[in-house]
Amino acid sequence: MLIKLDIKSDRVNGLSFHRKRPWILFSLHSGVIQLWDYRLRTMIRRFVEHEGPVRGVHIHNSRPWFVSGGDDYKIIVWNYNTHMCLFTLLGHLDRIRTVQFHHEKPWIVSASDDQTIRIWNWQSRTCISVLTGHNHNAMCASFHPKEDLVVSASSDHTVRVWDITSLGNKTASPADDAIVKYVLEGHDRGVNWASFHPTLPLIVSGSDDQQIKLWRMNETKAWEVVDTLRGHINNVSSVIFHAKQDMIISSSEDKRICVWDATKRTKFHTYQCERFRTWVLAVHPEINLLAAGHDSGMAVFKFERERPAFAFSGDSLFYAKDGFLSYYEYSSQKDSQVIPIQRPDSRRLNQNPRTLSYSPTENAVLICSDLDGGSYELYITPKDKVGRGGIVQGAKKGTCGSAVFLTRNKFAVLEKSTGQEVLVKNLKNEVIEKSSLPIPTDGIFYAGAGKLLCKSEDKLVIFDLQRRLVLGELQTPFVRYVVWSDDMESVALLSKDTIVFASKKLVFQCTLHETVGVKSGAWDDNGAFIYTTLNHIKYCLPNGESGIIRSLDVPIYITKVSGNTIFCLDRDGKNRVITINATEHLFKLSLLRKRYGHVMSMLNTSPLCGQATIAYLQQKGFPEVALHFSEDERIRFNLALESGNLRSAFASATQINEKDHWYRLGVEALRQGNSGIAEFAYQQTENFEKLSFLYLITGNIDKLSKLMKTAEVKNNVMSQFHNALYVGDVKERVKVLENAGHLPLAYITASVHGLNDIAERLATELGDNVPVLPEGKTPSLLMPPSPVMCGGDWPLLRAIKGIFESAARGGAVDGDWGKRLDMIDIDEMEIRDIDGILEEAEEENFEGGEWVLVAHQPERDTPKVSANARSSISVTPSQGMPVKGELRRRRRFQVVDIEP
Numbered sequence: 001m002l003i004k005l006d007i008k009s010d011r012v013n014g015l016s017f018h019r020k021r022p023w024i025l026f027s028l029h030s031g032v033i034q035l036w037d038y039r040l041r042t043m044i045r046r047f048v049e050h051e052g053p054v055r056g057v058h059i060h061n062s063r064p065w066f067v068s069g070g071d072d073y074k075i076i077v078w079n080y081n082t083h084m085c086l087f088t089l090l091g092h093l094d095r096i097r098t099v100q101f102h103h104e105k106p107w108i109v110s111a112s113d114d115q116t117i118r119i120w121n122w123q124s125r126t127c128i129s130v131l132t133g134h135n136h137n138a139m140c141a142s143f144h145p146k147e148d149l150v151v152s153a154s155s156d157h158t159v160r161v162w163d164i165t166s167l168g169n170k171t172a173s174p175a176d177d178a179i180v181k182y183v184l185e186g187h188d189r190g191v192n193w194a195s196f197h198p199t200l201p202l203i204v205s206g207s208d209d210q211q212i213k214l215w216r217m218n219e220t221k222a223w224e225v226v227d228t229l230r231g232h233i234n235n236v237s238s239v240i241f242h243a244k245q246d247m248i249i250s251s252s253e254d255k256r257i258c259v260w261d262a263t264k265r266t267k268f269h270t271y272q273c274e275r276f277r278t279w280v281l282a283v284h285p286e287i288n289l290l291a292a293g294h295d296s297g298m299a300v301f302k303f304e305r306e307r308p309a310f311a312f313s314g315d316s317l318f319y320a321k322d323g324f325l326s327y328y329e330y331s332s333q334k335d336s337q338v339i340p341i342q343r344p345d346s347r348r349l350n351q352n353p354r355t356l357s358y359s360p361t362e363n364a365v366l367i368c369s370d371l372d373g374g375s376y377e378l379y380i381t382p383k384d385k386v387g388r389g390g391i392v393q394g395a396k397k398g399t400c401g402s403a404v405f406l407t408r409n410k411f412a413v414l415e416k417s418t419g420q421e422v423l424v425k426n427l428k429n430e431v432i433e434k435s436s437l438p439i440p441t442d443g444i445f446y447a448g449a450g451k452l453l454c455k456s457e458d459k460l461v462i463f464d465l466q467r468r469l470v471l472g473e474l475q476t477p478f479v480r481y482v483v484w485s486d487d488m489e490s491v492a493l494l495s496k497d498t499i500v501f502a503s504k505k506l507v508f509q510c511t512l513h514e515t516v517g518v519k520s521g522a523w524d525d526n527g528a529f530i531y532t533t534l535n536h537i538k539y540c541l542p543n544g545e546s547g548i549i550r551s552l553d554v555p556i557y558i559t560k561v562s563g564n565t566i567f568c569l570d571r572d573g574k575n576r577v578i579t580i581n582a583t584e585h586l587f588k589l590s591l592l593r594k595r596y597g598h599v600m601s602m603l604n605t606s607p608l609c610g611q612a613t614i615a616y617l618q619q620k621g622f623p624e625v626a627l628h629f630s631e632d633e634r635i636r637f638n639l640a641l642e643s644g645n646l647r648s649a650f651a652s653a654t655q656i657n658e659k660d661h662w663y664r665l666g667v668e669a670l671r672q673g674n675s676g677i678a679e680f681a682y683q684q685t686e687n688f689e690k691l692s693f694l695y696l697i698t699g700n701i702d703k704l705s706k707l708m709k710t711a712e713v714k715n716n717v718m719s720q721f722h723n724a725l726y727v728g729d730v731k732e733r734v735k736v737l738e739n740a741g742h743l744p745l746a747y748i749t750a751s752v753h754g755l756n757d758i759a760e761r762l763a764t765e766l767g768d769n770v771p772v773l774p775e776g777k778t779p780s781l782l783m784p785p786s787p788v789m790c791g792g793d794w795p796l797l798r799a800i801k802g803i804f805e806s807a808a809r810g811g812a813v814d815g816d817w818g819k820r821l822d823m824i825d826i827d828e829m830e831i832r833d834i835d836g837i838l839e840e841a842e843e844e845n846f847e848g849g850e851w852v853l854v855a856h857q858p859e860r861d862t863p864k865v866s867a868n869a870r871s872s873i874s875v876t877p878s879q880g881m882p883v884k885g886e887l888r889r890r891r892r893f894q895v896v897d898i899e900p
Contacts, residue, residue, distance in 0.1 A: 001257075001271050004289065005038040005300040012293025014057040014098070015282035016066065022534075024282075024291055025066055025080075026298050027054035033068055035080055038289075038300045039516050039534050049076055049085050056098040056110075067122075069096030069110055077108075077122060089120050091127050098140045105168070109150055111141035117152050119167060119178070129178050131162050136190065144196050149181070151203055155190035158183055159205045159215070161222065182222040184215050193238045198285075202262075204248055206236030212250050214265065227265040231258055238281040242303075249290060251278035257292055259303070271301070287554075288571070306571045307519065307557050309353035309367065313360040317559055318381075320353040321573030325365060325379065328575050330560060330567055335575055338381050341367060341395070354402075357446065361408040364427055368403050374416045376403040378429060396429035402443045404452070406465065412452060414444050422452065424465065438463055438470050445482040447491075448504070455479045460493065462506050472506035485523040490542075492529050494518050499531065499540065510544030520568075524561040528585050532556055537566065537578070539585040543592055549580050591620060637661055641668050646677055659685045666690065688719055696726050696784055708732060728783040734758055744771045752779035 011029035018024070022039040031054055033047040052071035059066045064081040075089040075096060094113035101108055107128070108120040117131035117138050131141075136156035143150055150162040161182040189208035196203055203215040203222070212229035215222055234254035241248055241262065248260040255277055259269040276294035283290055290301045310319035317328040324337040341353070357366040363381045368374075378396040401416035406424060410432070413423045419440050424433035437454050439461055445453040447462050451471070454461045461473045477495040484491050490509070493500040497517055501509040514533055521531030529540045534555050540546040556568040556576065566578040583602065590598040617623065623642040633652045640649035646669060653661045666681030675698055682691045688707055695704045708723035717740055724732035730753040737746035743766055750759040751773055763770045 001259075001269070001290065001301040001303055002305065003299055004302050005036070005041055005298075007036065007297045007299070009034070009297040011279070011295050012298045013053060013055040013279060014068070015280050015291045015293050015298065016057050016059045017282055017284045017289065017291065018059050019061055019285055023059075024298075024300060025057050025059055026291070026293060027057045027068060027070075029053040031070065033057060033078075045080060045083055047078060047080075047083070049078075050074060053095075056096060056100075058100045060101045061103055065101075067099045067101060067108055069099040069112075071095040073112075075099055075108065075110055075120065087122075087125055089122075089125065089127070091118060092116070094137075097138065098142070100142050102143050103145060107143075107167075109141050109143055111138040111152060113137040115154075117141045117150065117162070119150075119164065129164065129167055131178050133160060133180050133183075134158070139190070139192050140194060142195055145198050149196070150178070151194050151196055153191040153194035153205060157187050157190060157207075158185050159187075159191055159194045159203065160184070161203070161217065182217060184222055184224070186213055186224045187211065192236060193240075195240050197241045198243055202241070204239050204241060206239035206250055206252075208235040210234060210236060210252070212236055212239050212248065212260070214248075214262075225265070229260050229265055229267070231260075231267045231270075232256065237277075237279050240281050240283055243283050243285050244288070245303075247303075249281055249283065251281050251292055253277045257281070305352060305354070306555075308569045308573045309356040310557070310559055310569060311356045311358040311365075312559055313358055316358075316360065317567070317575075318356060318358050318365055319559075319569060319573065320356060320367065325367070325381070326573075327381075330562075333575070333577065339379060341377065341379070355404070357403070357405045357411070359405045359408050359411075362427060364405070364409075366403055366405060366411055368400065372399065374399060374401055376400045376413065378411070378427070380427065398425075398429065401441075404444055404446050406446070406452070407449050412444060412465070414441060422465070433465075435465050435468065437461075443479075446484075448488055453482055453491075460506060462504075474500070474502055474506040474508055476500045481520070483521050483523065483529075485527070490523070490527075492521055492523070492531075494521060494531075499529070501529070501540070501542070501544075509542065512540050512544060512546055519555050520557040520559075522558045522561045524582070525563060526586060526589055528589055530558060530561045530566065530580075532558055532568075537580060541585065541589055541592060545588060545592075547584060547588075549582070549585070588616070591622065634661075637665075641665070644668070644672065646672060646674055650677055650680075653681070657684075663687070670694070688716070689722075692719065692723055692726065699786065701727050705729070725782065726784050728781055730755060730781065731758070738762070744769065747771060748773065753781060 009028055010032075012026050013029055014027035016025045022037055023035055023044065024038050025033065025035050027033045031048065031050045031052055033054055035044045035047070036042065037044055050068065050070040050072055054068050054070040056069045057066055064079055065077055065086070066080055067075060067077050069075045073090070073092045073094065073096065075092075077086045077089070078084065079086055089108070092110065092112040092114055097111045097113065099108060099110045106121055106123040108122055110118050110120070112118070115132070115134050115136060115138055118127050119129040119131070120126065121128045131150070131152070134152065134154035134156050136154050139153045139155060141150055141152040148163065148165040148168065150164055152160050152162065154160070160180055161184070162178045163181040164178045166177045184203070184205070187205065187207040187209050191205050191207045194203055194205040201217050203217065204212060205215065206212050210230070210232045214225040214227070214229070216225055229248070229250070232250065232252040232254050234252050236250055236252050239248060239250040246262040248262050250258050250260065252258075255273040255275070257271040257273065257278055258267050260267050273294060276296050278292050278294045280293040281290065288303050288306060290303060292299055292301070308319050308321060310317060312318070315330045317330065318338070319326055319328065320341060323340060325339050325341050326335065327338050328335050353367045353369045355368045358364070365379045365381055367377045367379070376398055398413060399416060401414035401419060403411055403413045406412045409427050410424055413425060415421045415423065419442055420437050422435050422437055422444065423431050424435070425431055439454060439456050439459060441454040441456060443455045445455070447453045450464060450466045452463050452465060454463055457478055458475060459473060460476050460479055462471045463469070464471055476493055477498050477500075479493045479495055481494040482491060483494065489504050491502055491504065493502065495518070497514045499512040499514075499518055499521065501511070503509065516534045519532045519534065521529055524530055527542060530549070531538055531540065532552065532555065535552050537549040537552060538546055539549055554570060556570055556578070558566055558568045560567040564580055564582050566580055568576050568578060570576055587599065587602050590602065623639040627636060627639050627643065627645065627648055633655045637649055637652035637656060640646070640652060641664060649665055649668065653665045662681045662684040666678050666685070666687070669677035669681060675694060679691065679694055682694065688711065692704065692707055695707065704723050704727045708720055708727065708729070711719035711723060717736060721733060721736045724736060730749065734746045734750045734755065737749060743762055747759055747762040747766060748771055750762060
C-alpha cells in the first residue's frame with residue numbers, strides 16, 4: 001500500500017471519508033475532531049465540544065453534517081460548513097463506541113457500553129428504538145447499505161443482525177420494535193467489529209480471539225463460512241470489506257494491517273505499522289483509498305498504483321489493463337486486447353506493470369513491474385495487433401531495477417543489486433554489452449538512440465552508452481516520469497508536485513510547482529506542455545507561465561495531445577477522448593513567439609474574455625490588445641491611457657464623467673499634443689488655470705479674453721490678472737490692482753503705459769503717497785511671445801502605429817510592421833466655446849455679497865476641432881514598449897510629413 005497522507009496526533013478512534021469531496025474526518029482520544037483535505041494535506045476545521053475521548057464519527061451522504069459520539073455519553077450532530085453544533089442527543093448511560101447516519105432515512109444508529117444499540121430520528125431529535133439483547137459492551141453497530149438491517153458486535157462473543165423494517169412507520173415514543181433476526185456465534189472472545197458487504201449477503205467480523213470470520217445469510221438463516229481468516233497475532237480491532245474489489249481489510253493490535261482475498265479467503269498483503277497499534281479502518285465508498293487510525297495519528301493509503309503503464313508511438317498506444325497488454329489506435333479510436341501478461345496466482349498489491357517501453361519497428365514491448373523485487377518481461381507482439389491473429393511467443397524475463405529500449409532491437413536493463421551497472425540486451429534476451437553508469441542509479445529512462453537518462457534521489461544525468469560520456473546533468477527533485485517533446489529538443493521531468501523543464505542536454509529552463517500531485521503530461525503540436533493534476537488539466541509555456549484549462553472530476557493520465565483533443569487513460573484503464581479549449585494558451589504562446597498575425601486572427605475569431613486575460617495582456621505590455629476584451633469603462637480608460645489611445649480614452653471618460661478621469665485624460669492629451677481633447681477635458685473639470693495656459697501656448701487670444709471675463713465674474717482675482725497679463729490688456733490689469741486695493745501698483749502700471757487719465761485719478765486718491773517713477777527709462781508693454789503654432793494640435797509625440805492596429809487595418813504584422821508611421825485624426829470632436837462657460841458664470845446667483853457658483857452638468861458631446869484648426873494627432877506608441885524607446889527608434893522608420 002502507498003501512503004497518501006500521514007498525520008501525527010493523539011490516538012485516533014473514529015474515521016469517516018466524505019463521499020464527494022477529498023476530505024477525511026477523524027476523532028481523537030483527546031476529545032478533538034479534525035477535518036482534513038487529504039489531497040492538499042491541510043486541516044480544514046477543528047471541532048471541540050465533547051468532554052473526553054470521541055470514539056465514533058460519520059459524515060452524512062448528502063447534507064453538510066457529521067455525527068459524533070464519545071465517552072461523555074453524548075451524540076452531537078454538527079454542520080461542518082458553519083462549524084456549529086446543531087443539536088445533542090442524550091439517552092445512553094455509558095460511553096458511545098460508534099455512530100452512523102442511515103444512507104436514506106433520517107436515522108442515526110449508535111452502539112454503547114451500556115449494552116444497547118439505539119436508533120435516533122434526527123428530524124424529531126428523539127430515540128425511536130432501543131435494541132437490547134447483548135449482555136456485554138456493544139462495540140459497534142452499522143446499517144445495511146440497502147436493506148432495513150443493522151449488524152452489531154459485542155464483547156459477549158456474538159454478532160447480531162437486527163430487522164428494523166417496522167421502524168419505518170414509527171412516529172411515537174421509543175419502543176422495542178426492532179427484532180433480532182440472527183445471532184451469530186463462533187468467536188471465542190469478544191467481537192470488536194462487524195460490517196456488511198456492500199452488495200453481497202455477507203458479514204465479516206473480527207474478534208479478540210485473533211480471528212476474522214465470514215458469515216453468509218439469506219432470508220431465513222445465517223451461517224459461518226468454513227474458512228476462518230487467520231494471520232493476526234493479537235486482537236483484531238477492525239475489519240471491513242473493500243467497496244469495489246473482492247477484498248477484506250483488517251487491523252489489529254499486533255501493529256499490522258492485512259489485506260485478504262474475499263473469494264479465496266487467503267491473505268495476500270501485509271502492511272507493518274512497526275510502532276503503533278491500529279484501532280479503526282475506513283474505506284472510501286467511491287475511490288481506491290483506505291484510512292487507518294492508530295495510537296499516534298492517522299494515515300490514508302492507496303491500495304495500489306493507479307497509473308496504467310503505457311507507451312505510444314505515432315498512431316499506436318500500448319498499455320496494460322486487467323492482466324492484458326492492450327492496443328489502442330488514435331485515428332480510429334479502436335481498442336483491443338493483444339496478449340495476456342498477468343502471471344498465474346500473482347494476486348498481490350502493487351504488482352501491476354510499473355513502466356512500459358515499445359519498439360514500433362520490431363513490435364516489441366518491454367514491461368517492468370515490482371514482481372519478485374523488480375523484474376521485466378519482453379513480448380514480441382503479433383503483426384496484426386488488432387486481430388490478435390499472430391502467434392505470440394513466450395515472454396522473455398529477467399530481474400531489473402528498471403528497463404527501457406535503447407534502440408529498435410536493443411534494450412538496457414539496470415541491475416538492481418548494484419544500481420551502477422547497466423546491461424544491454426538484444427531481443428533474444430542475450431547480454432551483448434555491459435556498462436558502468438556515472439552515478440548510483442535507481443532508474444533509467446530513454447533519452448534518444450544509444451542514450452539514457454540516469455536518475456538518483458536528487459540528480460539526473462544524460463549518459464551516452466556508446467561513447468561512455470556524460471552529456472549533461474541537472475539537480476532535480478526525485479523524478480517519477482520523463483516526457484520528451486516530439487523533436488527531442490525539450491524534456492519535462494515530472495516529480496511528485498514539481499515539473500522541471502530542460503533542453504536535450506539537460507540545460508535548465510524553468511521549474512513549475514504545484515500544491516497537489518502531478519499525474520501525467522504530454523507536449524502538444526505547438527510546443528506547450530499539457531499536464532494533469534488530481535483535479536485539473538493545465539498548461540505550461542516554454543517561459544514557465546502556466547494556467548488551468550479545465551477541471552476534472554476524477555484524475556486522468558494523458559497519453560497524447562493533438563490540437564484541441566486530449567487522449568488519456570482513466571484510473572480504470574479505459575481510453576477517453578477529451579476536447580479542450582486551447583485558445584488561452586495558444587494566444588499566450590503566439591504573443592511569446594511574436595506571431596502577431598496569429599494573435600490578430602485569434603482576436604477576430606476566438607471569444608477571449610475575462611479579467612485574467614486583460615491583466616495578462618496589461619502585464620506583458622499589450623494594453624491595446626486588452627481593449628478588445630474589456631467591457632468595464634474604468635478598465636478600458638486605464639488601458640487606453642496606457643496604450644496612448646486617446647479615442648478610446650475619451651469615449652470611456654465620457655461614460656464615466658468623473659473629474660479625476662477628465663484630468664488624467666487632459667494630461668495625456670497635452671502630452672500627445674492634442675489640444676482639442678485637452679481643452680475639452682479642462683472644461684469638464686473647470687480647470688481655468690490650465691485652460692489659460694493652453695490658450696496661451698496655442699495663441700488663442702480671443703478665448704483668453706473670455707476667460708478673463710469669466711474670472712472677473714467668479715471673483716477670481718489672480719486668474720483675472722494672469723489672463724489680463726497674457727493678452728496684454730493694461731486697463732484690465734490696472735482695474736484688477738485698483739479693486740484689490742493696490743493703488744500704488746495700479747498708478748505705476750497706468751503711468752508707464754500712457755493711461756494718463758486713469759493715472760491722474762489714482763494720483764488724486766493717493767494724495768501725498770504717489771510713488772515716484774524712475775527717470776531715464778522708456779517703458780514697454782509686457783506681451784506674451786507668439787506661439788510656434790497658432791490653434792489646433794501639434795505633433796508633440798511621434799510614434800509608430802500599434803502593431804495590432806496595423807494588422808487590423810490590413811497592414812504588415814510580422815516582419816515589416818514597424819516600417820509605417822501614420823498620423824490619425826479624431827473626428828467629430830465638439831469643443832465647448834468659452835462663451836458658454838461665461839454665460840453660465842453670469843447666471844450665478846449673488847447671495848450675501850459673494851458670487852456663488854451654480855453647478856451644471858458638463859457637456860457630453862464628442863468634441864470637434866474648429867475647421868481652421870490643424871489636427872495631426874500622432875498615433876499610439878508601439879504597444880508593449882516604452883515611449884522613450886520608440887522615440888529613439890524613430891530614425892529607422894519613414895516619417896509622414898505633417899501638412900503645414
